[in-house]
Amino acid sequence: MRATVIYGERDVRLEEVPDPILSTGGDAIVRVVAACVCGSDLWPYRGVQPTDEPHRIGHEFVGIVEEIGADVSTIKVGDFVIAPFYDCDNTCVNCRNGVSTSCLNGGWWGSDDKLGGFADGAQGEKVRVPHADGSLVATPAQPTDAQVPGLLTLADVxxxxxxxxxxxxxxxxxxxxxxxxxxxxxxxxxxxxxxxxxxxxxxxxxxxxxxxxxxxxxxxxxxxxxxxxxxxxxxxxxxxxxxxxxxxxxxxxxxxxxxxxxxxxxxxxxxxxxxxxxxxxxxxxxxxxxxxxGVASVRGYVEELLPEVLSGAINPGRVFDLELPLSEVAEAYAAMDERRAIKVLLRP
Amino acid sequence: MRATVIYGERDVRLEEVPDPILSTGGDAIVRVVAACVCGSDLWPYRGVQPTDEPHRIGHEFVGIVEEIGADVSTIKVGDFVIAPFYDCDNTCVNCRNGVSTSCLNGGWWGSDDKLGGFADGAQGEKVRVPHADGSLVATPAQPTDAQVPGLLTLADVxxxxxxxxxxxxxxxxxxxxxxxxxxxxxxxxxxxxxxxxxxxxxxxxxxxxxxxxxxxxxxxxxxxxxxxxxxxxxxxxxxxxxxxxxxxxxxxxxxxxxxxxxxxxxxxxxxxxxxxxxxxxxxxxxxxxxxxxGVASVRGYVEELLPEVLSGAINPGRVFDLELPLSEVAEAYAAMDERRAIKVLLRP
Incomplete structure (x- = not known):
């Protein structure tokens, strides 16, 4: 599949990488429907945070579940799901305290997870999601295309x-x-x-x-x-x-x-x-x-905000003022960096 | 009257100073029954905060009202009163928001107040209290001698x-x-x-x-x-x-x-x-x-805590493990500085 790799200052590239595979019973493989560039992605892009080695990037995505592990019970193949910008089991003491960004067993997209090895970055075609039950929230029905940007904001912003x-x-x-x-x-x-x-x-x-x-x-x-x-x-x-x-x-x-x-x-x-x-x-x-x-435990807010996004009571998807194909990810970063766009939505 | 003046590092002296006088209709003159040394008094005493000029010191006291201005309505001569470690009108927007230490018209003991000039330091025989209605709380009856230390803790600690x-x-x-x-x-x-x-x-x-x-x-x-x-x-x-x-x-x-x-x-x-x-x-x-x-708005807590101090339900006066006459104020500072005492109560 194709996924975004950051090499250094103002150097992001879409490359061929291995397809993700299920590696634990709690995994899901999600085909990305929409991803985006975050303001925090600009810190390494601008060189404010150094990039020592090329690595996968992107942490906001929504998509369709393609495969699930044997232990996954709350989502099923074909579900449209929202992923928070991190993975979490949603059962540990910190998750129960409402601080799932401090999940004792969680991790970050584009790096080695505590569960099952590498979890893909979000600016790609597919992502292996550890702790699928804890991390993902399925929408009650398949959303319309117009609803996708709003749903994507529940991943982070x-x-x-x-x-x-x-x-x-x-x-x-x-x-x-x-x-x-x-x-x-x-x-x-x-x-x-x-x-x-x-x-x-x-x-x-x-x-x-x-x-x-x-x-x-x-x-x-x-x-x-x-x-x-x-x-x-x-x-x-x-x-x-x-x-x-x-x-x-x-x-x-x-x-x-x-x-x-x-x-x-x-x-x-x-x-x-x-x-x-x-x-x-x-x-x-x-x-x-x-x-x-601090770093927002957005997973815990999805249930509260999702109905209002679906009903149109709130319209956070409005922050996406530029939409590009994933193949133009470099231009997406440049547009954000130069403040030509508030936020860029990417479609694989 | 006699009052404490700090001259510099490890140099506090009890000196003769002018008696306070009523200078506004909102004033009270309070005869100090008990005062004490605060941990924060040790910063200038230790020279951590420099003392550029000799000045009056002490900000915790309880006492008996000796005189009041024409506009004072909530306390009367003879009342036993608790003063917070600052003065406040208890009516401005910050006081109404519960942050009387940010009173728009208040001030600090031992310095020029926004109302009526100098407000005495607490480690002395008498104090001019600006905004007497806003600052002072009278006890329902004259306290016993044993109740005085607990009441004094409501001034600060x-x-x-x-x-x-x-x-x-x-x-x-x-x-x-x-x-x-x-x-x-x-x-x-x-x-x-x-x-x-x-x-x-x-x-x-x-x-x-x-x-x-x-x-x-x-x-x-x-x-x-x-x-x-x-x-x-x-x-x-x-x-x-x-x-x-x-x-x-x-x-x-x-x-x-x-x-x-x-x-x-x-x-x-x-x-x-x-x-x-x-x-x-x-x-x-x-x-x-x-x-x-931050700097505690203790004035706003007196009504809640006072009944429990009077009833003995809580016993914060226990923090005073040394009692000295005001004439030994230098020894009071030394005992606190050397951690020979948790907190020293002074009686004029």
Whole structure:
């Protein structure tokens, strides 16, 4: 089959690789219907994270189950399934605590799993899924083609935006600021709205993303950044800041922006992969601003969000503003890197 | 009157200073019945925080109201009152949000207040209290002498330990680790127990403090620190760590200990004044460990905790293991500094 391999900075290639095979009774082989490029894929693509050896890449996919192991009981051949951006058994103590990204037996796509060896990257034609029962969620029926992008967001960005909102404690009446206008930040707006936020400020300078933010439920747009951004946010919210801030970038600047935008006693829900180095505790301590979040346990959110995606009550698939065949995966990365696209959907 | 002045490293002196006078209609003058030395007073005493100019010190006191301004309505002359370690109007937006340490109009003992000028330090004979209605809570009756130490803990350490527990989300059945065996950490044990914790580990190497920890509700003692401490904590809690960790020290080592002791998805409630510099975000992000807390809004906790102190249901006054006349304030600091006492009560 064909799958994407990253070789180094700005060098991703679609190559022939061995087809995956069932290696444990708990496995499934899934034929990928749609995959995509994640903002976090850009860290190695840009060379911010070095690529020591060529390796498979991609961690978001939906597809059709082609084969299952003898022990698989919750999904069957032919099911359309959503995979989270990691695999998990959904039974260990961490999974039971709602933190399936810390599954004691789980792993990451495109690397050796704790169960049965290599688990394929998602930007390819097929994936071996260890812990198929724990990881995969089947849709109640075969989705329409138009539903596929929304379902694909449940693999990562919609669940991750939701995790930011949940971690920030968004509830009925909360005032919210979203730092980051990438796919996760935009999905965070959807999440904040459906959790009952009374006012949602999107921090964005990009007119197209501002438009999506408004569609998703943002009530205000703030273009300023740094001290001017903080001043504008405090002006909007009683001079003190917002109850909840969703940090969806991961740089030092975005984290500082988020912390300073929260009101005393407020909470920052952060999901941006931290690339900014250590942070000062004093600005948190002196104003009782909390910091909560991390790598999102999206598997646990699928059941809650799936019906709303299928019904169209929420439309996170809107973040895909470019669709390419898998053969053009290199162009997909370039379009994301150059911010020509919010998020690129790939069809094998 | 006499009041304590800090001059520099290991140099505190009791001196004659002007008596406080009412300077606004919202003021009260309180005659101090008991004050004490705080762990945070040791930072300037040890020279960790430089003292550029001699200044008044002390921020915990209880006493009798001697005079009130014309606008004071909730307390009266002769009342026995508890003061939080700061003053606040208890009406501004931050106070209404439960974060009275960020009161828009409040201030700190021993410095110029936003209302009416200088507010005295607590380690003295009298204190001018701005925002008397917002800051002071009167006891329903004159307390017995034996009740005074417990009431004094509501000015800071009991409320601060409670804030650590609340910030860490301690609730019925929570597993808890307390980092720090000072007065605040010990009060954190009381707080965790009364909030329903099922198991409470106190990290302490000191036999006397271990005994108090047990009295207060600790079910386990861990003497190890660093990696060995983390290994021991994880061994106790399913191999993963505790639901809630109370960080009651403020050093880099204690914060790292606290973060590593929380289970994936757990929460660190921290109240130790941060002296350890910046912290890494990755260890929080990768395991979804949250960080919540800060300078405790103890004013808001007095009504909840006061009845239990008066009834003896909780006995936080037990943290005072040395009582000295105010004239021996220098010895009080030395005893705390040398860890000869957990906490020293001073009587003017």
């Amino acid at each position: 919609m669940g991750t935006g939701h995790h930011a909102a949940v971690s920030a404690g968004v509830t009925t009446g909360s005032t919210v600021v979203v730092v980051g206008d990438g796919a996760v930040g935009l999905c965070g707006i959807i999440a904040a709205k459906r959790l009952g936020a009374s006012r949602i400020v999107a921090m964005s300078r990009n007119p197209e993303r501002q438009a999506v933010a408004r569609e998703f439920g943002a009530t205000d747009i703030v273009e300023e950044r740094g001290d001017a951004g903080v001043a504008r946010i405090r002006e909007i919210f009683d001079g003190i800041g917002a109850d909840c801030v969703l940090e969806c970038v991961g740089t030092k600047e975005s984290m500082e922006q988020a912390i300073a935008s929260a009101r005393p006693g407020g909470m920052v829900g952060y999901v941006g992969v931290p690339t900014g180095g250590p942070i000062e505790v004093r600005p948190l301590f002196s104003r009782n601003v909390g910091l909560n979040g | 009991m409320g601060t330990g409670h804030h650590a527990a609340v910030s860490a989300g301690v609730t019925t059945g929570s597993t808890v680790v307390v980092v720090g065996d000072g007065a605040v950490g010990l009060c954190g044990i009381i707080a965790a127990k009364r909030l329903g914790a099922s198991r409470i580990v106190a990290m302490s190497r000191n036999p006397e403090r271990q005994a108090v920890a047990r009295e207060f509700g600790a079910t386990d003692i861990v003497e190890e620190r660093g990696d060995a401490g983390v290994a021991r904590i994880r061994e106790i809690f399913d191999g993963i760590g505790a639901d809630c960790v109370l960080e009651c020290v403020g050093t880099k080592e204690s914060m790292e200990q606290a973060i590593a002791s929380a289970r994936p998805g757990g929460m660190v409630g921290y109240v130790g004044v941060p002296t350890g510099g910046p912290i890494e975000v990755r260890p929080l992000f990768s395991r979804n460990v949250g960080l919540n807390g």
